Amino acid sequence: MIRTTDDQRGGRLGGMSDRLGYLLKHVLAELTEAQTKALAPHGLNGRDLAVLSAIVAGEPLSQLEVAARLRVDRTSIGDLLDGLEERGFVERRRSPEDRRRNVVVLTSLGQSTFDEAERVRLEVEHEFLAPLAAPDRFRDDLRLLLGE
């Protein structure tokens, strides 16, 4: 009786590595853990860094625009910015043109911290993807799935 495929690839005999949700969930968990550890000395985590990266380039953005880029809820971005502002990485300024809007900008500390942390992120991702024959192709696949 031959059923090597099922047995070896976790099809029916208990392995979870068949399941896309399981794989994505735990791959993300391991990346998050590695990133958190590597970024901790710089005073931020991967989520903070993503916020900084959204506001680092181009024209100043309102909170809503930052939230949209990150694909997070506008009620979440407030707390994130509170933390970043307390640590002196960002500043919120009322927009003169539309006084409802908070324009979010990097401080110079925020900019230098971003530059260092971004290097760390790239190193972590590089090492994380090292087991793959074609790391860029994997990233492209993820982009395709998101439609970006």
Added chain:
Amino acid sequence: MIRTTDDQRGGRLGGMSDRLGYLLKHVLAELTEAQTKALAPHGLNGRDLAVLSAIVAGEPLSQLEVAARLRVDRTSIGDLLDGLEERGFVERRRSPEDRRRNVVVLTSLGQSTFDEAERVRLEVEHEFLAPLAAPDRFRDDLRLLLGE
């Protein structure tokens, strides 16, 4: 001035699609949403289904063993099993050999529900990966990253 690569691929001008964490997080979120919708008529979600799949084959498992297969904490598995037991999908039985252990088994309703839901999962994953040129390769990449 030519900088199409950066601009188009979200390198510096605001796009997040460069960032591995962002990509994994939102790909997982979209898969979870699709799975939740598709499985709802069967009375479970993707997490429930993963629990069922852990106990569906082979020898009976204790709760700790189920938790280990799913890579979740043993305090999480209790609530999950409570829900599945209330809905009549699983039963917990004291192990006669070691009365500390709860052996978890599928009911016949649990088995038939699993069979249907598992078909739905495969369809959802197939459709979800359809944008990719080589869906299996993507799954293999994820396995490699997890070391499974």
Added chain:
DNA sequence: TATTGTTATACTCTATAACTATA
């Protein structure tokens, strides 16, 4: 009336510690 940001609330998932019953 609609939009930006804030606050309050709740729900899910996860993690830790303390407890029980068994070994």
Added chain:
DNA sequence: TATAGTTATAGAGTATAACAATA
């Protein structure tokens, strides 16, 4: 002493609704 399971608790992350200020 150690292990299996439960309970209580707390922390993230997310989502909804209601509100104040502004357009």
